[in-house]
Amino acid sequence: MQYSGILPKVPDFRNSHSLLAATNLSGRGFYQERAMLCLGRLRRALCTFLVLMSASALASASATLLLEEPYGKLGFFTATGHAAVYLSGVCAETPLVLRPCAPGELGAVISRYDGVGGHDWVAIPLIPYLYAVERPDDIPLFADPKMAAFLRDQYRRKYLEAVAPDLTDGGTPGGNWYELVGSAYDRAAYAFEIETTSTQDEAFIREYNSSPNRSHFHLSYRNCADFAKDVINFYYPKSLHRSVIADVGITTPKQMAKTLIKFSRRHPQLQFSRFVIPQVPGSMARSSAVHGVVESFLKSKKYIVPSVVVSPIFAGCVAAVYVGTGAGRFDPARQALVFNAQRALEPPLGGEDRRSYQSELNHLALNPLVTDPASALNGVRAVKWGHLLRHAVPDFDAQGHPVLRIQVGEEEVSIGVAASNIFSNEKSGQFAQQLLEARLHAELRRGSPPKASESDITRDWNLLQKAMNGSEVEVAARNRRPQQPGSQARSERAWNQP
16 A cells, blocks of 8 residues: 555655654654643644644644653663654655655655674664554554554565565565564654755765765674764764763763753754654553663663672762762653644643543443443453454555454454454444544553543543444443533534544
């Protein structure tokens, strides 16, 4: 499947097209500070309007540093995370060849990886990089490891054979290629975007297309953060630098974000914005907070406790460096908007609204009318959604949208898992309801970074109502829907509808 309007000259590699007027995200986040000052419920509609208006007012290029949280086993040993750069004016002709973007294209994410076809860098269109799908409408509402692995492998087989070919038996290769696509399934990311020009983009394309692309990865001095530093410094020389004290000379993603913010403050004429790309709700482990080297050492009990016992003086020096460099005071989520592939950047859901939605969702789950007595799948709701996922098989439907195939007795039920097909099968109502409840519970969790914007929650609440499938159930759910000032008007906005 592909977007309409894809350039004919790139039939083998797709670049995501923007659904908004602006071709970059800088225009979508230009009024960030104004929006973040208007988080009150009565002003949120106006703030969102200003953010949307900025999308049509600006269309310049931008470079965005992606500070991605650590996850999994590697996150247990080092909490420095990953760094990549999203260039809104640079698109991928192939994963290894860059070109200028056509009008409407979203650009590509470029980063350094270890053990991916022997290449130093690989470029991936924005939407596939985050979600391993080509169309925003196909992003799963709820993802488990099997679905993430399936989508990644399907995208690899279609576009990434040059850097991650099949095994001799046609199987999926091992290695780190999976980091190229579907990043948002594994972790949340913080984005720091600065204005660039098309002239800078053209120079970057010439330089990187003509230079050798051979891997010389080294964790200490040629890592992903070093590559991100080199990319941003190509656009703005000496804007990013490592910290000899806070990170013992190792370039870290968090230090790159801090120095880019400082650079933007010294150059207020350059548009700058901050936003969060939430981790996709699902059963996959949540990513953890990103730290620098000394900060990671100090906040990890497995390192600092033995150090205090063996050498209290050394541990004290570590604490002094941590306090002196201000490593703990930097919050990457501060004043950040929320990214959504289908809409403009928006302020995150407020705390009061979050608690209201959470309370009503809890009441909804306990309401006996939620379970439709006439449904043939009446007993399914008693089964945990996680148990259903363990026995589900990911696949595509006839239109190429992601589905889960679940065996119910002797019958196989195909459940659409994206907004584009969640109601495509009339027999999947109870499953869709459980999926949406699980998604809302994940989006309404407390903590940083923000999990969703208000329009995300409104859309998912509307989808949940629709999934209840029955007048009694629907009326009961509607009666319990959180009512806040302006909520009815917000729910009627066109971009909130399923």
